[in-house]
Amino acid sequence: MPDDDPPGGDLHLVDLSKRFGRVTAVDSVSLTVPQGSYFALLGASGCGKTTTLRMVAGLERPTGGRVLLGDRDLTGLRPYRRPVNTVFQSYALFPHLDVFDNVAFGLRRRGVREVPEQVRRMLALVQLDGYERRRPGQLSGGQQQRVALARALVNRPRVLLLDEPLAALDLTLRRQMQGELKRLQTDLGTTFVHVTHDQEEAMTLADTVAVLHAGRVEQLGAPADLYDHPASAFVATFLGQCNLLAAEAAGTAGDEVAVTAYGLRLAVPADRARADRGAVHLGVRPEKLRLAGTADEVPAGHQQIPAVVTDVTYLGSGTRYLLRTGWGGELSAYTVNDGTGARLPVGAAVLAHWVPRHAFLLPRDPVERAAAPAGEPVGAPG
Numbered sequence: 261m262p263d264d265d266p267p268g269g270d271l272h273l274v275d276l277s278k279r280f281g282r283v284t285a286v287d288s289v290s291l292t293v294p295q296g297s298y299f300a301l302l303g304a305s306g307c308g309k310t311t312t313l314r315m316v317a318g319l320e321r322p323t324g325g326r327v328l329l330g331d332r333d334l335t336g337l338r339p340y341r342r343p344v345n346t347v348f349q350s351y352a353l354f355p356h357l358d359v360f361d362n363v364a365f366g367l368r369r370r371g372v373r374e375v376p377e378q379v380r381r382m383l384a385l386v387q388l389d390g391y392e393r394r395r396p397g398q399l400s401g402g403q404q405q406r407v408a409l410a411r412a413l414v415n416r417p418r419v420l421l422l423d424e425p426l427a428a429l430d431l432t433l434r435r436q437m438q439g440e441l442k443r444l445q446t447d448l449g450t451t452f453v454h455v456t457h458d459q460e461e462a463m464t465l466a467d468t469v470a471v472l473h474a475g476r477v478e479q480l481g482a483p484a485d486l487y488d489h490p491a492s493a494f495v496a497t498f499l500g501q502c503n504l505l506a507a508e509a510a511g512t513a514g515d516e517v518a519v520t521a522y523g524l525r526l527a528v529p530a531d532r533a534r535a536d537r538g539a540v541h542l543g544v545r546p547e548k549l550r551l552a553g554t555a556d557e558v559p560a561g562h563q564q565i566p567a568v569v570t571d572v573t574y575l576g577s578g579t580r581y582l583l584r585t586g587w588g589g590e591l592s593a594y595t596v597n598d599g600t601g602a603r604l605p606v607g608a609a610v611l612a613h614w615v616p617r618h619a620f621l622l623p624r625d626p627v628e629r630a631a632a633p634a635g636e637p638v639g640a641p642g
Contacts, residue, residue: 268343268418269330270295271316271451276325278311285311287475288325293419293468295330298445298452300466302459304498308475309455313421316453317346329418345412349424351404353396359383359407360392366415382414385444402433406440413448422454426461438464459499463487471495487545491534493622496543503549503591505542509621512536517621522587526563526619533621541622548618549593551581551610564613567591569604579603583612 271293278286286308293299301309314320316327318339327334334342345366353362363379372378383389386406396404405425412420422441426434442465445452456462462469463483470480471494479491490496493504507521516527517536526542533540552558567583570590576597581604583591591612595601604610 268295268451269332271419271453272326272328273312273316274326274328276312276315276327277323278308278315278320279323284475286315286322289472289475289477290325291470291477291480293451293453295418295451296449297467298442298454298465300462300469301453301455301472302457302462302469302498303472304457307472309457309472310423312472313346313423313453313455316419317344317421318342319346343418344421345415345417345419346421346423347405347408347412347425349427351396351408353404353407353411355396358393358395359388359399362396362407363410363414366411370415378414379410382410385413385447386410386440400433401429402437405429405437409441409444413444413450417450419451419453422452424456425454426456426458434461441465463499471498473498489532489620490543490622493541493543493624496541496620496622501546501592501594503544503546504622505544505589506624507540507542507621509533509535509537509540516616519621522585522589524565527616528619528621529617532617532619535621535623539624539626541624542619543622544614544619546580546592546594547596548614549591549612550614551593551595551604552613553608553610555611558611558613561616562613563616563619564611565591567610567612569606569608569610572603572606574603583610 273289273291276286276289289312301312303309311320315322318337322335329343354365360379363382364375367375367378383392386409388403388406388410391403396407399407426437429437438461454465466483468481469483469486471478471486473494479486479495486495487499490499496502496504505521507519510518512530515530517530517533519526519528519540519542521542528542530536558564565585567585569581570584571582573580578594578596581593583593585591593612
């Protein structure tokens with residue numbers, strides 16, 4: 261590590277690229293991580309998120325572009341010269357050292373004084389008081405993760421990089437550790453950059469999420485903005501489940517965009533449309549769909565599609581319905597099990613309806629047809 265009090269500031273990635281032979285893993289990524297924020301790089305395997313993280317850490321040399329912390333250029337610095345620490349998915353603890361010595365390792369390498377006091381303070385912060393003399397093999401997965409966090413944070417990095425840190429944990433422990441990570445970040449005020457393929461994890465933890473796809477930033481913003489107003493069909497289906505209907509938009513009339521989909525005339529508010537003419541996707545999230553047995557049960561002003569229930573899945577807190585439309589397409593609806601209504605049976609004829617403001621329009625390749633709903637509703641039981 262560099263000096264005891266290295267300068268901080270926002271983390272800037274400027275046209276950052278990485279090629280391995282003819283393969284472009286990261287393609288001109290530019291983004292800013294505000295100082296003191298919790299930032300997530302979210303994407304599927306192979307999208308370039310871990311390679312991006314490794315370039316920030318100094319473990320990969322960029323093919324092009326720069327990494328800046330404030331006004332300081334880190335691009336050419338070796339990893340140990342950067343005010344950055346990394347927590348890996350495998351934890352990378354020293355098995356022959358106990359908890360205390362694992363956490364103290366970096367401090368001793370730097371010749372820092374008052375090592376015992378700093379180590380004990382950090383172990384208390386991650387709630388591992390009394391575990392100082394245990395070896396990693398004597399700890400649970402969650403406890404090992406806390407040791408890895410303490411070892412990284414005791415060096416007082418300006419940026420903490422987390423590479424799929426919870427992927428090896430079971431669901432219950434993963435959710436518990438999500439709360440721990442958020443608490444630590446809030447208490448310390450350190451900039452956290454968290455790489456994950458888990459949409460719910462990114463949305464639970466991060467102030468800002470960057471969705472990566474094929475080495476590029478597909479969309480960046482607050483979790484709610486990405487979920488409610490995606491910029492592309494990829495983001496819409498990657499962040500939870502989404503019903504996408506292949507449609508044609510006729511342009512804006514007043515504050516609405518008129519849309520035709522499979523012979524149905526629909527409308528979407530103009531400020532919910534990323535495209536207002538030609539080939540579009542009309543998107544509606546499953547939890548925004550309501551199911552009615554008759555037209556009289558559909559509230560005035562709602563859009564509606566006739567369908568038949570083909571599958572019912574009980575998920576504890578909610579029920580997921582698969583619906584077959586008249587043109588042979590499939591829709592997904594998710595309803596909360598609040599005790600106010602009975603579950604619909606397979607074969608029931610329904611009207612799937614929604615508030616117009618709950619839909620959105622996205623650009624669509626004219627030859628592309630809508631696919632079956634993909635992913636899972638964010639927040640639905642796993």
